[in-house]
Amino acid sequence: MYLISRTFLMSISALIPAFVTTADAPFNLDRKNIVLRSEDGIDFYTFKAHLSSSSVLRHLLSSATPGAFADGVPIIPFYDPSTVLRGLLRYCDPYIDSRLCSAPLEDVQNLAMKYDMRPTARAVYRDRMRELRLPLVPSDMLDVIRLRMSQDEDR
Amino acid sequence: MRTDEDLCLAAAITFAYENEVPTEMVDVDLVTRDQFDSLMRYRTECRAKAASVASPEYNHFTWMSPSYNWFKPGEEHDSNCNFGGNLFIASVQGKSRSRIWWRSYIYEAKSRLETRPWGSTVTSGDFFDQALKEGSQCRCCRENLDRDFRQFTNIFADKIDEAVSQARYRISLSGNLSLTSVFGVGFVDVGRPSIRAQFISIFSSIDMPYCFSDLFTIHRFYSLPLSHIALLEYHLFIVKFIQLSVKGKRVQKNSFPLMAFPHHDSDMPKKSTSSVHNVGKDKPAFGSRCVCPLSTDFW
Numbered sequence: 023m024y025l026i027s028r029t030f031l032m033s034i035s036a037l038i039p040a041f042v043t044t045a046d047a048p049f050n051l052d053r054k055n056i057v058l059r060s061e062d063g064i065d066f067y068t069f070k071a072h073l074s075s076s077s078v079l080r081h082l083l084s085s086a087t088p089g090a091f092a093d094g095v096p097i098i099p100f101y102d103p104s105t106v107l108r109g110l111l112r113y114c115d116p117y118i119d120s121r122l123c124s125a126p127l128e129d130v131q132n133l134a135m136k137y138d139m140r141p142t143a144r145a146v147y148r149d150r151m152r153e154l155r156l157p158l159v160p161s162d163m164l165d166v167i168r169l170r171m172s173q174d175e176d177r
Numbered sequence: 178m179r180t181d182e183d184l185c186l187a188a189a190i191t192f193a194y195e196n197e198v199p200t201e202m203v204d205v206d207l208v209t210r211d212q213f214d215s216l217m218r219y220r221t222e223c224r225a226k227a228a229s230v231a232s233p234e235y236n237h238f239t240w241m242s243p244s245y246n247w248f249k250p251g252e253e254h255d256s257n258c259n260f261g262g263n264l265f266i267a268s269v270q271g272k273s274r275s276r277i278w279w280r281s282y283i284y285e286a287k288s289r290l291e292t293r294p295w296g297s298t299v300t301s302g303d304f305f306d307q308a309l310k311e312g313s314q315c316r317c318c319r320e321n322l323d324r325d326f327r328q329f330t331n332i333f334a335d336k337i338d339e340a341v342s343q344a345r346y347r348i349s350l351s352g353n354l355s356l357t358s359v360f361g362v363g364f365v366d367v368g369r370p371s372i373r374a375q376f377i378s379i380f381s382s383i384d385m386p387y388c389f390s391d392l393f394t395i396h397r398f399y400s401l402p403l404s405h406i407a408l409l410e411y412h413l414f415i416v417k418f419i420q421l422s423v424k425g426k427r428v429q430k431n432s433f434p435l436m437a438f439p440h441h442d443s444d445m446p447k448k449s450t451s452s453v454h455n456v457g458k459d460k461p462a463f464g465s466r467c468v469c470p471l472s473t474d475f476w
Binding site: 131135140141143144146147148151156157159160163164165166167168170171172 | 179181183184185186187188189190192193201202204205206207208212215216219293295296297341342346
């Protein structure tokens with residue numbers, strides 16, 4: 023019962039401006055040109071250009087007719103939780119340190135794949151694998167494999 | 178183009194997993210599907226090579242020295258230092274006898290090399306310490322054990338690295354080579370999605386000198402790696418072989434050899450006489466009019 027009412031409140035609250043909060047730094051500056059509103063009603067101010075690696079988002083941002091504006095910046099509603107969305111945006115923006123991402127990296131990677139952001143998903147995957155602390159393969163062996171693989175690369 | 182770091186990471190991930198490697202790295206484009214397949218095959222081969230050092234054929238350890246204490250005849254050992262089985266060492270005549278603690282070390286090393294195929298696997302770890310501990314309980318094995326066993330494992334590790342370095346990284350072709358039996362048309366579907374192209378050859382119209390020159394045209398045209406060209410060459414050899422065995426009639430020498438493509442129904446072999454024996458006789462001449470030139474827009 024609690025869960026239902028909570029999700030219900032969350033989805034309702036995103037529709038009511040009074041319940042919407044602005045995300046904390048660095049997604050609160052007003053010099054951004056798009057606002058992503060997460061499902062739990064947090065506004066993320068960011069640049070369209072940072073999302074343009076995703077064909078899905080590019081299409082979404084260009085074709086959607088925003089129903090609401092915040093200071094003249096169009097608001098696009100997203101159906102993703104704010105924690106994961108914040109993580110994704112950290113990875114999208116090259117000027118933000120993605121290591122501060124607090125969301126589970128697997129969720130962030132899945133979200134990136136959901137919007138078809140391969141380069142971002144790759145960056146998340148790299149960090150995730152480094153976090154896992156894989157058993158140490160000797161570096162000379164890795165070098166050999168790398169050489170053989172790069173010979174295989176086309177051109 | 179992948180960075181070296183990505184390739185290293187992909188290799189490290191592949192070798193870190195014991196069994197199945199999740200294909201996420203292909204999903205996020207860290208490596209291509211072909212590279213992933215090659216890596217997996219390379220891993221399997223490395224593991225086999227490494228394990229074969231610890232458990233060679235016929236129990237014949239060619240790289241080992243017979244002078245170690247633990248290979249000395251059984252009478253010199255303590256009664257609690259059990260016999261661990263026979264083995265053959267290098268060029269020593271007859272069987273040599275090993276101790277059980279040494280044997281269990283080698284067995285454990287083998288099973289570990291099957292997941293971590295590199296030399297440093299065997300020079301440390303709990304099973305290494307265990308072997309030292311068990312070996313030092315025997316009066317005969319104990320002598321110079323620390324020095325000898327470390328020396329032995331270092332040679333062992335070198336041999337493993339040497340064996341693993343002989344594993345070959347094979348470039349994976351997701352395409353396959355198949356000869357269809359119906360029209361005598363061979364399909365070679367070459368690799369990478371980016372440059373996927375299907376080459377069709379009809380064997381009655383093939384003439385070898387033409388083909389080889391055209392392979393290089395293809396090489397230039399599609400920037401195919403030479404390994405693919407080698408595959409095509411192989412394909413053409415098979416085609417030539419079939420051509421000779423069927424002894425079908427040859428068509429014009431100057432017809433375009435590789436990419437002939439039937440344009441009309443009349444170019445197809447007649448159905449009624451399509452038994453194996455008269456394939457050659459009834460084959461219509463795939464002449465100049467069914468030539469399909471190398472053009473990019475066709476593909």
